[in-house]
Amino acid sequence: MATMADIAERAGVALSTVSYVLSGKRSVSEETKQRVFRAIAELDYQPNALARGLASRRTRTIGLVFPSLTKGHSEMRMEFVARAAEVAAEHGYAFLLWTAPDSDLELLQLTQQGRVDGLILMEIRLHDSRVDLLKERKYPFTMIGRCQDNDGISFVDLDFEHAVATAVAHLAELGHRQIVLLNHSAELLEVGYGPSVRSLQGFERAVGQHGIAGVAVTSEPSAQSGYAVTQALLAQHPDLSAAIVPQETALVGMIRALNDAGLRVPDDFSIVTLLSARQAELVTPALTSVDFPADEMGRIGAELLIQQLEGQIDRPIQRLLRANLTVRHSSGAYYARSR
Amino acid sequence: MATMADIAERAGVALSTVSYVLSGKRSVSEETKQRVFRAIAELDYQPNALARGLASRRTRTIGLVFPSLTKGHSEMRMEFVARAAEVAAEHGYAFLLWTAPDSDLELLQLTQQGRVDGLILMEIRLHDSRVDLLKERKYPFTMIGRCQDNDGISFVDLDFEHAVATAVAHLAELGHRQIVLLNHSAELLEVGYGPSVRSLQGFERAVGQHGIAGVAVTSEPSAQSGYAVTQALLAQHPDLSAAIVPQETALVGMIRALNDAGLRVPDDFSIVTLLSARQAELVTPALTSVDFPADEMGRIGAELLIQQLEGQIDRPIQRLLRANLTVRHSSGAYYARSR
DNA sequence: CTGTTAGCGCATTCAT
DNA sequence: ATGAATGCGCTAACAG
Numbered sequence: 001m002a003t004m005a006d007i008a009e010r011a012g013v014a015l016s017t018v019s020y021v022l023s024g025k026r027s028v029s030e031e032t033k034q035r036v037f038r039a040i041a042e043l044d045y046q047p048n049a050l051a052r053g054l055a056s057r058r059t060r061t062i063g064l065v066f067p068s069l070t071k072g073h074s075e076m077r078m079e080f081v082a083r084a085a086e087v088a089a090e091h092g093y094a095f096l097l098w099t100a101p102d103s104d105l106e107l108l109q110l111t112q113q114g115r116v117d118g119l120i121l122m123e124i125r126l127h128d129s130r131v132d133l134l135k136e137r138k139y140p141f142t143m144i145g146r147c148q149d150n151d152g153i154s155f156v157d158l159d160f161e162h163a164v165a166t167a168v169a170h171l172a173e174l175g176h177r178q179i180v181l182l183n184h185s186a187e188l189l190e191v192g193y194g195p196s197v198r199s200l201q202g203f204e205r206a207v208g209q210h211g212i213a214g215v216a217v218t219s220e221p222s223a224q225s226g227y228a229v230t231q232a233l234l235a236q237h238p239d240l241s242a243a244i245v246p247q248e249t250a251l252v253g254m255i256r257a258l259n260d261a262g263l264r265v266p267d268d269f270s271i272v273t274l275l276s277a278r279q280a281e282l283v284t285p286a287l288t289s290v291d292f293p294a295d296e297m298g299r300i301g302a303e304l305l306i307q308q309l310e311g312q313i314d315r316p317i318q319r320l321l322r323a324n325l326t327v328r329h330s331s332g333a334y335y336a337r338s339r
Numbered sequence: 340m341a342t343m344a345d346i347a348e349r350a351g352v353a354l355s356t357v358s359y360v361l362s363g364k365r366s367v368s369e370e371t372k373q374r375v376f377r378a379i380a381e382l383d384y385q386p387n388a389l390a391r392g393l394a395s396r397r398t399r400t401i402g403l404v405f406p407s408l409t410k411g412h413s414e415m416r417m418e419f420v421a422r423a424a425e426v427a428a429e430h431g432y433a434f435l436l437w438t439a440p441d442s443d444l445e446l447l448q449l450t451q452q453g454r455v456d457g458l459i460l461m462e463i464r465l466h467d468s469r470v471d472l473l474k475e476r477k478y479p480f481t482m483i484g485r486c487q488d489n490d491g492i493s494f495v496d497l498d499f500e501h502a503v504a505t506a507v508a509h510l511a512e513l514g515h516r517q518i519v520l521l522n523h524s525a526e527l528l529e530v531g532y533g534p535s536v537r538s539l540q541g542f543e544r545a546v547g548q549h550g551i552a553g554v555a556v557t558s559e560p561s562a563q564s565g566y567a568v569t570q571a572l573l574a575q576h577p578d579l580s581a582a583i584v585p586q587e588t589a590l591v592g593m594i595r596a597l598n599d600a601g602l603r604v605p606d607d608f609s610i611v612t613l614l615s616a617r618q619a620e621l622v623t624p625a626l627t628s629v630d631f632p633a634d635e636m637g638r639i640g641a642e643l644l645i646q647q648l649e650g651q652i653d654r655p656i657q658r659l660l661r662a663n664l665t666v667r668h669s670s671g672a673y674y675a676r677s678r
Numbered sequence: 679c680t681g682t683t684a685g686c687g688c689a690t691t692c693a694t
Numbered sequence: 695a696t697g698a699a700t701g702c703g704c705t706a707a708c709a710g
Contacts, residue, residue, distance in 0.1 A: 001451060003703055014681045019705060029679060046451035050398065051703035054389045054686045061435075061454075066424065078417035081436075085405065089438040094454060096400075097420070097436045099428045112340060112385035114687090115400075115433060223620055248621055255623050281562055282587055284594050284623045342687055353697040358689060368695060390687030393702050453703090682709075693698075 002043035010039040022047065049094075053114070062088055062305055063096040063116035065107065065130075067123045074221070075248065075279050076294045080122060080144055083298030091306050104133050111139045118305050120144060124155075126192035140308055144301040145194050146318070154308060154316040156300040160195050161202030163290045163323045167244045167272040168206035168214075170288065170325055174270060176242040178213040180233055182226065182250055186218040199246060199274070215240065219250040226253025234261055246274035251283065277326070286328040293321055341382035349378040361386065388433075392453070401427055401644055402435040402455035404446065404469075406462045413560070414587065414618050415633045419461060419483055422637030430645050443472050450478045456648050459483060459640050463494075465531035479647055483640040484533050485657070493647060495639040495658040499534050500541030502629045502662045506583045506611040507545035507553075509627065509664055513609060515581040517552040519572055521565065521589055525557040538585060538613075554579065558589040565592025573600055585613035590622065616665070625667040632660055 008015040013032060020026045021036045028036075039045070053059040064084055067077060081097065088095040096116050100123075101107045107130055111119070117140065121130060124145030134141045135153065143155035164181065171179050181203040183189065189196040200216055207214030215237055219229045230253065233240060245251045251273060255265055263269045271287050273280055276294040280287065300319055307313050347354040352371055359365045360375045367375075378384070392398040403423055406416060420436065427434040435455050439462075440446045446469055450458070456479065460469060463484030473480045474492065482494040503520065510518050520542040522528065528535040539555055546553030554576055558568045569592065572579060584590045590612060594604055602608045610626050612619055615633040619626065639658055646652050 005703080015704085016682075016706080017680060020680090023705080025706085027679065032680080044451075046448050048393075048703050049452040049454045050389045050392045051453075051686090052705075054387075054393055054688090055703075055705040057686075057705090059389065066421075068425065075414060075417075078414070078421065081420075082405075082417065085436045086407065086438050095436045095438075097424045097434045099425050099434075109385050112383075113388040114340075114390075115388045252621050252623055256625070282591050282621070284591055286595070344687080354688085355690075355698080356696060359696090362689080364690085366695070371696080387687050390702090391689075393704090394687075394689040396689095396702075680710085682707105684705105684707080686703105686705085689700105689702085691698105691700080694696085 002045040004045075004047070006043055007036060007039045007045050010043060011035040058309075059094075059115065059117050060092060061094040061096055061116045062118050062120065062302065062309070063098050063110065064120040065098050065100055065110075065122065067100045076276055076292060077122065079276055079278065079294035080298035080301065083295040084120060084302040087299050087302035088306070091302075093306060104129050108133060108137075111137065117309050118142075120301050120305055122301075124157075124194050126194055126197060140305065142301055142305040142308065144297050146320075147194070150316075150318060152316055154304040154313075154318065156297050156304065156319040156321065157194070158292060158297065159320045159322050160198035161205070163274055163292075164199045164202035164244060164246075165206040166323070166325050167274065167290050168203060168210060168212075170272060171242045171244070171270060172210040172212055174242070176212065176270060178215070178237060178239045179207070179242040179244065180215040180217060180237070180240055182229065182243055182245045182247070182254060183216060183218045184247055185220050189218055195246070203244065213239075219247070219253075221247055221249045223249055223253035223256070226250030227257045228253070230254040230257035231261075234258075234263075240269075242270035242272070244272050244274065248273075248275060248279055248283075251275075255285075272325070274323070280326070280328070288325065288327045290323045290325050292323055296321065340387075341384040342387070343384075345382055346375065346378045346384050349382060350374040397648075398433075398454065398456050399431060400433040400435055400455045401457050401459065401641065401648070402437050402449065403459040404437050404439055404449075404461065406439045415615055415631060416461065418615055418617065418633035419637035419640065422634040423459060423641040426638050426641035427645070430641075432645060443468050447472060447476070450476065457481075457644050459644055461640075463496075463533055465533055465536060479644065481640055481644040481647065483636050485659075486533075489655075489657060491655055493643040493652075493655040493657065495636050495643065495660065496533070497631060497636065498659045498661050499537035500544070502613055502631075503538045503541035503583060503585075504545040505662070505664050506613065506629050507542060507549060507551075509611060510581045510583070510609060511549040511551055513581070515551065515609060517554070517576060517578045518546070518581040518583065519554040519556060519576070519579055521568065521582055521584045521586075521593060522555060522557045523586060524559050528557055534585070542583065552578075558586070558592075560586055560588045562588055562592035562595070565589030566596045567592070569593040569596035570600075573597075573602075579608075581609035581611070583611050583613065587612075587614060587618055587622075590614075594624075611664070613662070619665070619667070627664065627666045629662045629664050631662055635660065 004018050007018045021028050021033050085095040119141040122144040124143050126148040128147055146155045146157040184196045219225045258269050273287050273289040275289055276292045280289040343357050346357045357375055360367050360372050424434040458480040461483040463482050465487040467486055485494045485496040523535045558564045597608050612626050612628040614628055615631045619628040
C-alpha cells in the first residue's frame with residue numbers, strides 16, 4: 001500500500017507538500033499539484049485514516065450509541081440509525097455503531113479511545129446519567145430525544161405531547177367519548193423514558209380539554225401483551241371505542257383482541273397509531289396515524305453533531321418537531337389517491 | 340487525557356513495560372504489574388485506539404457495507420445489521436456501518452483507508468463485482484448471501500430454493516392447485532439478486548414436483564405495487580387460491596387487494612410469507628410463514644469474519660441455513676399456544 | 679511557494 | 695524481567 005512518502009518521492013517533492021496538496025491548507029503551484037496528483041493516481045494512493053486521525057486529532061467519524069437488540073428493537077430506532085449513517089456519509093464522515101454500553105463506564109471508555117469525534121445518543125430518559133457524564137466531560141454529542149433539563153445540549157425530538165394531543169383531538173372530533181392510550185411498557189415509564197412520560201402528559205391534558213374520558217395503560221412491546229391488555233380493557237371499560245397506540249407490536253395484539261371480541265377495526269373501534277409513515281403503511285387494516293418523523297430525526301441528529309464538530313454553531317440547536325396526522329382508509333381506493 | 344507515557348512515568352517503569360502489561364505478550368513481575376495497574380486506575384487511562392491501530396496494523400474494527408436507504412430498506416436488512424453489530428461488540432470489535440458505495444472504486448478506497456480489518460457484504464448478486472474486487476485484492480470479507488461461484492469465500496445464506504419449496508409443499512398439502520409467487524422487483528431479478536433468482540428456481544421446481552400450476556410475478560417493494568399486481572393477477576388467473584410472498588410491503592398491498600375483491604385471508608385465500616419471525620408476528624391477519632433467520636444470519640456473518648481475522652480458520656466456512664415453516668392462526672388462541 | 683522536522687500514542691525489536 | 699529506541703503514516707509548526 002502506497003504511503004505519502006511514496007507519493008512525495010515519485011513526485012519529487014517533500015512529504016509535507018503532498019499533505020498540503022491534499023488538505024489545501026496552503027497554496028501549492030499548479031505544476032507541483034499536477035505532479036502530486038499524477039503520482040497519487042499512478043500509485044493508487046489512499047490516505048490512511050488512522051494516521052490522519054492520530055496526527056490531526058480528528059477522526060472524521062461519528063458514533064451512535066445503539067440500544068441493545070435484546071430490549072426489542074423497534075423499526076423506528078433502525079430508521080434513526082439508517083438515516084444518520086447516510087447523512088454521515090454525505091458529509092464525509094464514517095459512522096460507528098456502538099451497541100449500548102451496559103454501564104456509563106463503558107460509554108466513558110468509548111469517548112476516551114479516540115475512535116470518534118462525537119456521539120449521538122438515543123433512547124433518552126428525562127434524567128439520564130449518560131448525558132450528565134458527557135456534559136461534564138465536555139464531550140461533543142447530540143441527542144435524538146431530550147432530557148428534562150437540556151441546557152447547552154443540541155437535540156432533535158418529537159413533540160410527543162402535541163402528537164398525542166393531535167390524536168385525541170381527532171378522535172374527539174369523530175365523536176368518541178372514552179379512549180385509551182396504550183403506552184409503552186411500565187418499565188420505560190418508571191425510568192422516565194421521555195416519549196412515555198410526555199405522551200402520557202399530553203394524553204391527560206388533551207382528554208381533559210376535550211371533556212372526554214381517558215384511560216391510560218401500558219403494554220410490553222409484544223403482541224401477546226397487547227392482546228392481554230386489550231382483553232382486560234374491554235372487560236373493565238365496555239364503553240371504550242378508540243385507542244391511541246404508539247408501538248407496532250402491541251398494536252397487532254390489540255387488533256386481534258378486538259377482532260376476537262367481535263369488534264372490527266376501524267368500523268367498530270377506532271385506532272390512531274403513532275408510528276413512522278413507513279411502519280404505518282404496513283399495518284392492516286390501514287389506520288390513521290400521527291406520523292413519527294423518524295428519518296427526519298435521524299438526519300437532524302447527525303447534522304447537528306457534525307455542525308457542532310465543525311464549529312459551525314456557537315450555541316446548541318434544539319429542534320422540537322411536530323408530527324402530522326394522516327387519515328388512512330382500508331379500501332384500496334386509498335392507493336389511487338395517495339399515489 | 341492520560342497516555343501510556345504518563346502511566347509509565349507514574350508507575351516508574353518503561354513505556355514498553357506498560358504496553359506489555361496490557362497486551363500480556365511478555366511476562367512481567369507481579370509487583371510491576373500492580374504498580375502499572377494502579378497508575379492506570381489513578382489516571383483513568385484508556386488506550387488510544389488509533390495509535391494502537393497504526394502501530395499494530397489491526398484496528399479491531401469490522402465494517403458492514405450497508406445498502407442505501409433510498410433503495411427502500413427492509414426490516415430484514417436492519418436485523419442483519421443490528422445483530423452483527425452486537426456480535427462485534429461481544430468480541431471486542433468496533434462496528435463501522437458504511438452506506439453502500441455507488442461505485443466499486445469507493446469500496447476499494449474504504450479498504451485502503453485502514454479503518455477496518457475486514458468487511459461484511461450483503462445484498463449479494465449471483466455475479467457481484469464487489470466480490471471479485473475484494474477477492475482479487477485478498478481483502479478479508481464475508482458475505483450475508485452468496486454468489487454463483489463462491490470459491491474461497493466464507494458466507495452465510497438462506498437456502499431460498501428450499502424455503503420456497505417448503506412453502507409450496509405446505510400449500511399443495513392444503514389442497515391448492517394454482518399458486519403465485521409474488522417475488523421481489525423485476526429489477527432485482529434482472530441484476531441477478533440471489534434471493535430473487537433462487538426463490539424463483541425453487542418455486543418452479545416445486546410446483547412441477549407437486550403437479551400444480553404456478554404463476555411467478557414480481558412486485559416493486561411498495562403496497563401500491565402489491566395491490567396493483569394482485570388486481571391484475573386476480574383478473575388473469577381467477578383460479579388462484581394461494582400466494583407465497585417474500586416481502587412485507589407488497590404483502591400489505593396484496594392483502595388489501597384481496598379484501599377489496601371480497602376475498603378474506605386466510606379463509607378464502609392462503610398466503611405463506613417469507614419473513615423474519617419478528618416481521619411475521621406483526622402481520623394482521625396472522626399468516627403462516629417460512630421464517631427467515633435474519634438475526635442468525637447477521638450473527639454468523641460477523642462471527643465468520645472475526646474468526647477469519649483472528650486466524651482461527653484455515654479455509655472458508657460456508658453456511659447454508661434452512662428456514663422452518665411456522666403455521667400461524669389469526670385467532671388470539673394463538674397467543675396462548677405460542678407462549 | 680516549498681522543504682525539514684517534531685510529534686500524535688502506541689507496538690515491537692533490540693538490547694541488557 | 696525490564697529499558698531504550700525505532701517506526702506506523704500522517705499533520706502542522708517552523709524555517710526559509
